[in-house]
Amino acid sequence: MKYIARLVILLLLGASATTTLFAQSLYKSVGPDGKVVYSDRPPTQGRIEKTLKFENLPSSVLPASVSSTVEQLRKQKTSSATTTPTGGVVMYSATWCGYCKKAKAYLANKNITYQDVDIDTSDGMVAYAKAGGGKGVPLLIAGSQRVQGFSTDAYDEIFANRK
Secondary structure, X not given: OXXXXXXXXXXXXXXXXXXXXXXXXXXXXXXXXXXXXXXXXXXXXOEEEEEEEOOOOOOEEOOHHHXXXXXXXXXXXXXOOOOOOOOOEEEEEOOOOHHHHHHHHHHHHOOOOOEEEEOOOHXXXXXXXXOOOOOEEOEEEEOOEEEEOOOHHHHHHHXXXXX
């Protein structure tokens, strides 16, 4: 019986640790009573002292050949890439990327229109490099905001105030 209780406790601790790893923002706020509170949600009362952003979202790592080509293109500062429409939403993705599929499903679910740029095409790779793409996909650019990788919380945060 003690073994089962320990196993349940370990599973609960593991689940809570996993949830914490994928949190997008951590808010440090001071409540009306002067107490400091840390939360993953903005305070309803009091004031925000500090907002911490977590940037290493789950993404699919680019193959080495694609990554090196993107680096070379960035160094060349090519000018033939398509530009991001002002205020528009652009997703740089690859057909083999599982996180890209999740991101596209999210956007479809929320009826958010976007321009999809396939980085496996030569024009798409140039556009990705010009957009400052990193080591993985998806890369979402929505107006002046950008998200490298995918998580529901991060996308919710970006699209919460967009109409």
